[in-house]
Amino acid sequence: MEVIQGSSHACFAIDDPSGVGEARRHVAALCRDLGFDEVRCGQAAIIINELGGNLCKHAGRGQLWIAARAGEAPELEILSVDSGPGISDLPRAMRDGFSTAGTPGNGLGAVQRLATDFDIHSEVGKGTVTLARLRPGARSGSAFRWGVVALPAPGETVCGDSWGLAFEGPRAALVVADGLGHGIHAAEASLAAVDLFAKQPFAGMKEALEESHVVLRMTRGAAVTRAQLDVETEELRMSGAGNVAIRVVSGIFNRSMLPQHGTVGVNMRRAEETRMQWPAHALVVCHSDGLQSRWPPEAIFGLIGHDPALAAAVLVRDFGRGRDDVTVLVVRRGD
Template sequence: MEVISGGFHAVFPMEDGSRVGEARRHAAQLALDCGLDETEAGRLALVVTELGNNLARHAVRGRLLLSPRPALGEVDVIALDEGPGIANLERSLVDGFSTAGTPGTGLGAVRRLARQFDIHSSVPGGTVVLARVGAGPGPQEGHAICVGAVAIAAPGERVCGDGWAFALQGDVAALLVADGLGHGPDAAEAAAAAIEAFMEDPLASPRVLLAHIHQRLRSTRGAAVMLLQADVASGTVRSAGAGNVMARLVSGTSDRALLSQHGTAGIAVRTPEEQCIAWPEHALLVVSTDGIETRWPPTVLAPLLGRDPTLAAAVLVRDHCRGRDDATVAVLRRKD
């Protein structure tokens, strides 16, 4: 079984080139935290520099998001912007292409330097770039499901009160998303306690896990939680939740919400109930905390159904974040 969890993404607005150095220094610390060797740390610095400079020079409201994944020996780098978009994506990945008189090696270099790379762009909506840098074998091999998540802290906070974790085993994947009440350190403590309880037996039924997490969170301020277990072989999703963490099954032809009962884990939860529904073949499972608007149109994810799930999560954070609370989106899908 492979367990994937991550801290939140530190956000660096790229209003001008001076912010690139700040992001690069933070990336250097993440490289140490994740055990990257000198070569990989150098690759990470170059990726952050290239993407940061591209955002500062060309983008509308460009932001770099950086997150460590120490257990996987890698660092996530995400570049977001709100325009103008890239009209010829294939050409933009060729060295020497430039629209601003620069050498034009940015995106091509990033793709070579990263262990995993993906990009989505629309005109005039904007661009999302994902680059993972690390020296390990790479996650999610040997499993039928791939996953991704983006989490950012509330404005002005140094920690995120949301938490997320995946467990992968062959045809089955389990997911927990927890939203500690409020935000700041106490909320983060509650979310961390939920993840710790989940990790003890992540492939147990969601109903059993919800009851277990409820007991473990009694010494905290409590959290809203959503638990999912997706099974490719049976084509089903089982779920149980308490509070306002939302879950949706979204594809080009369907959009269905998964039910969550009233209550707060650690404070008051009725006897946990479990739902089991069919999982359409091409549907994404999307779980988000209340820092994300709930009524986003499913069409925004249509171009991303077969892509790295982190891209879908990043697009929702970019376009539908409320901007006043912690915000998390976690996504999983079948592999092609």
């Protein structure tokens, strides 16, 4: 069984080369912490330069969201996000030598070659989201693909949301916790919920939420939603309290699973469990209330076959409230 306790993304606004330099220095420190060798550190710097340069030259401004994930296969994730003009001919833009800014035109092609994982989505008039990950080996949990964006509230350096994932054969388990308020004390509450999840991610849903309620009494409390997915039975089970919601979306299916009212660790009714079928090709989107609750499902219809991190990034870019911690965790069946 693999258990992942997630980290949040650092956000760098890019509207001039100085922002690119700040992001590059941050990535260099993360690479050292992850134990990357000099070659991979150099690759990370090139990716930052290329993606950041594209934001300055083509989008005018945008953001780089950067996260490091330790573990057996340490991973650096870089998301480039903008609301610029978009790319009208993406296959052409990926070819070396193509440029609309008078440069050599090696940017996206170079990033694709250097990255362990690469994906991109662009819509004319809406903007572009690009994903690049660096990792020594392949991700495990091959029955599933997943992606997440977690950002602290503006002005905060610590995200009050926390998340976790676990994989065991055809089963996956997830948790998203939103600590009350912002900052370090909110993070302490949400991390307590994820630490408990990591010990027994496939425990009974109702019993696990009841235990979380007891443990989080020592904190300010949190909204917590746990879920379990099974590829073989095509079933999704959920239990939660607070404002962390789940929505299941495919091109022909859109259904929400809402947690019960209350705050784990403060006031909560007896835990309940909800079940539903999980259609083939559907994305399971679990998010805190830093994302608008009424986001349109068609916003991610075109991303169902992409890396789930792109769907998470588009939702945060277009429907994030912009004044709160936000976490969007997306899971789907593996290819």
